[in-house]
Amino acid sequence: MTSLATTPTTDIEPIGPSTISVKLAMALVLAALADWLFYGQRAGLSLVIFAVAIVSASVLANHASLDIRRAAIGGAVIVLGLVPVSEELNTLSFLILIAAMVIALLLATNPETTGLADRARALRNFVLFGPFRVFPEALQVFNMSAFTRSIALWLMPVVLGTVFVALFAAANPVIEQWVALLNPKIILDYVSVPRVLFWIMMLALVWPFIHVRWRRRKIAVATEANAVEPPPLPPFVSPEFLGPSTILRSLILFNLLFAAQSILDGLYLWGQVALPDNMTYAAYAHRGAYPLIATALLAAAFVLVAMRPGGPAEKSRVIRPLVYLWVGQNVLLVASSILRLDLYVGIYMLTYWRIAAFIWMGLVALGLILIVARIALDRSNGWLVCANLIALTIVLYSASLVNFDAFIADYNLKHSSEMGGNGVKIDANYLLTLGPQALPAIDKVIALRGGDYCLAGRRDRLVESQRQDLAWRAWGFRSWRLQRRLDAQAKGQPGNQPAG
Secondary structure, rough: OEEEEEEEEEEEEOOOOOHHHHHHHHHHHHHHHHHHHOOOOOOOOOHHHHHHHHHHHHHHHHHHHHOHHHHHHHHHHHEEEEEEHOOOOOOOHHHHHHHHHHHHHHHOOOOOOHHHHHHHHHHHHHHEEEEEEEEHHHHOOOOOOHHHHHHHHHHHHHHHHHHHHHHHHHHHHHHHHHOOOOOHHHHHHHOOOOHHHHHHHHHHHHHHOOOOOEEEEEEEEOOOOOOOOOOOOHHHHHHOOOOHHHHHHHHHHHHHHHHHHHHHHHHHHHHOOOOOOOOHHHHHHHHHHHHHHHHHHHHHHHHHHHEEEEEEEEOOOOOHHHHHHHHHHHHHHHHHHHHHHHHHHHHHHOOOOHHHHHHHHHHHHHHHHHHHHHHHHHHHHHHHHHHHHHHHHHHHHHHHOOOOHHHHHHHHHHHHHHOOOOOOOOOHHHHHOOOOHHHHHHHHHHHHHHOOOHHHHHHHHHHHHHHHOOOOOOOOHOOOOOOOHHHHHOOOOOOOOOOO
């Protein structure tokens, strides 16, 4: 059984075949004319000129829908409305002009309104809703499907590019200064907000006369039997979001951003170009090391996702070279981070955390190289994980055999200002925290300082701790070697065995 229902609905249809883009251009010209006639000026004859311009633009934009006889009547109404304003501009003459323009537009473009109630209703809707149509309707200039596709294509490049710029700004004071220039407050200093608001108001007022639309009654007939099945919902994530086009745009943008950072590092770190005021090389180096490592890790994650095995981008002859170039720039970025940290350590000495940072940076660089190997050799992500685990195992096993306590103590002593190095004064308190393995370096500090009795007393406690390490339950080969070296020093003989 089929049921029919007729319900009056309200719709808004455009009048005339003019395109939205042309009408929008006309509205902008009228807004510019209003700016020249009215902004910062007293109104008078200028209002008559502007009204004539609006009427002329409206006729030009909607000429195809005009009825000659009704348009002639509307023209007469306009002339009558212009007379009081030409005589004297005041509140009453202004309202008469507005009423004349709206009524003339109704007569010329809406022949369906015949009764007084229909015309009053149409004019009410025009006045209340017309000024708010400009921005929603101006969006019709864009092909929304193409616009949505463009958003999907550029969303990831723009978002990740912004993240990379933020990390580079944290790592590089020059880029930070460039980003600071984008401060909205600085931009607003060159933009007059009242003038922008004036243009927006003028566009809202003239747009209903350019792009004429009237609310009309339609009869909607609904049938259960012939009800159209609603179209399927679009996918939650656009297929373009991580497609080859998006990846290509991302790689081009990212390569340009990373190239800028690499060039600046080449100038300041490798070329020793003068840094901005109040910025030392040590501060520049320390500030940039860790953000750049975060950048490299984020880049590696993107490459793994974008170049997933079997993905559409993996076999692309254009994308693969860009991936190799970008990974190469990331390796250079890690090398720059290592250099930054080395410059900082050269001034502010070595610690366990800084050694860990060196090792971590090396693993990141190796991981990036292995990513290139996975792509070039067409291996799986499982192969990449295994290769990184093997590298990590080798590094950790090798680190377990290194005497970092003695290495840190000797390095800090050698590079301290007290030994003629470029670093700061030796931090004896930190040496004491390294344990008995720092005893040879502590002895040299005591000798340099001409007998620091407080340090010597604390040194004796480390010696006692070292003797306890020689008990058979706590014995270790490293402690035994240290004891031989200390015994040799006590006898006034140079140690034949290194501590590490």
